[in-house]
Amino acid sequence: MESKEVVKLLGFWVSRFSIRVEWALRLKGVEYEYIEEDIYNKTPLLLELNPVHKKVPVLIHGEKVILESFIILEYIDETWKQYPILPQDPYDRAMARFWAKVGEEKFLKDTVMALRTQFEEEKEGYLKQAMESLEKIEEVLIKGKSKFFGGENIGYLDIALGWISYWVPVWEEVGSLKIVDPVLFPSTTAWMENFRNHPVIKDKLPPRDETVLYFQRQKKEIGARLAAAKKS
Structure with missing residues (x-):
């Protein structure tokens, strides 16, 4: 009930x-x-x-x-049982949880570090690690051969990784980065567009201009703190 x-x-x-x-x-x-x-x-x-x-x-x-x-x-x-988001099969459910953690603990971490670091060599290292994680995520999409990680409908892994579709392009703009290259990651690029344009998702995204300004301020503040720490 x-x-x-x-x-x-x-x-x-x-x-x-x-x-x-x-x-x-x-x-x-x-x-x-x-x-x-x-x-x-x-x-x-x-x-x-x-x-x-x-x-x-x-x-x-x-x-x-x-x-x-x-x-x-x-x-x-x-x-709430309507519109199940976790896979029903135990193995598929375990894999969805696994890739959600990869997105969070590997791809997200390295992408944020690439955005924040003040050193070009460090940035390149973090970007390389981020793209290695993204290659694995791309393979999951290719193997599934479907519109979303959850099949034809948005599922748990789509929701868990959904930030990639909106926040990563913002971070690319703020940090002058290139992470999701459409040529290297065509399946991820298509998924990002499908996810971002889903009516439920599209209706619940922060305003882009304000989001860009927020992360620009954040990057500047973090840079100032790192510079001050380096001097002390």
């Missing part, structure tokens, strides 16, 4: 982690109240609900509090 308890989500407008939770809720047609958090001036509510990591997203379902975006995605899928 579908849960009728009130659903609330604490998020941040440009957070790929909280937005992926919104994608899942919207795909399932779950009504929720969105509460914007200022991650630079955290509210007592956020600190009370997530005292360990003090981060968004935080999903509140009735009296239950669920933390960490991947865990929240699985909770949502198990609570």
Whole structure:
């Protein structure tokens, strides 16, 4: 039976982690109240609900509090059965979780480091590692021979890696990088466009101009801190 308890989500407008939770809720047609958090001036509510990591997203379902975006995605899928997002086959489900972690712990980490570093040699090293991870992700898409990782419909892995479709092009612009080359990664490029243009996803993306400005400011601030640290 579908849960009728009130659903609330604490998020941040440009957070790929909280937005992926919104994608899942919207795909399932779950009504929720969105509460914007200022991650630079955290509210007592956020600190009370997530005292360990003090981060968004935080999903509140009735009296239950669920933390960490991947865990929240699985909770949502198990609570609201309509539009299943995790594969039904145990092996496929395990592989979806594995590639989600590769995206987070390898590709995302190296891409962000390439964006932030002030040293050209380091940037090239991080970009090389990021593209090696992306090659593996490309192979998964080629093997699946479908529109999305989840087949013809958006699934768990699409939601987990969905940030690639929108945030990576922004970071490429901000950092003068080239990561997702359409010639080298045609399947990933096609998937990015399919995912980004899906009505549910397209309706829940941060404004591009504001997103670019946010990451430009962030890159500048991080650069200033790194320069100051180098002088001290």
